[in-house]
Amino acid sequence: MAFVHGSTATFSLGGTDISAYVDSVSYSHALDTASTDAFADTDHTFIAGLLGGTLNIGGPWAAALDAIIRAAQTTTAVAFVYSPDAGTTTYTGSCFVSTYNPSSGVTDADRWTATLQITGAVT
Numbered sequence: 001m002a003f004v005h006g007s008t009a010t011f012s013l014g015g016t017d018i019s020a021y022v023d024s025v026s027y028s029h030a031l032d033t034a035s036t037d038a039f040a041d042t043d044h045t046f047i048a049g050l051l052g053g054t055l056n057i058g059g060p061w062a063a064a065l066d067a068i069i070r071a072a073q074t075t076t077a078v079a080f081v082y083s084p085d086a087g088t089t090t091y092t093g094s095c096f097v098s099t100y101n102p103s104s105g106v107t108d109a110d111r112w113t114a115t116l117q118i119t120g121a122v123t
Helices: 063-072
Strands: 010-013 024-035 046-060 078-083 091-105 108-119
Touching: 010 063, 063 091, 063 108
Parallel strands: none
Antiparallel strands: 010 078, 024 046, 046 108, 078 091, 091 108
16 A cells, blocks of 8 residues: 655645645545434434535645635635645545635744535536
């Protein structure tokens, strides 16, 4: 089994490579389930629902990154491409920038985080 170092990851948002401003990506892809339990049941039963997901990204803040994120934070979905291994594996789709959080601390470099709500299929 080959392992990959995280420093080879890449990320683009809205067609712009923002890898230079990203040092963490967490991709969560989940299947909704709905309970079909009835009063007399003794065990839970479920049916499968819809697939969905989010991306939590962040890194060192810069004015150039701020302009890219703020331009992408609209009511129109933007494209994303995430590769954890320099392009061998890619996750591609559309998302909304649902939260953007720049932060500053007196003893640290400025940082930022964002949550991207995926809409539609991820390929």
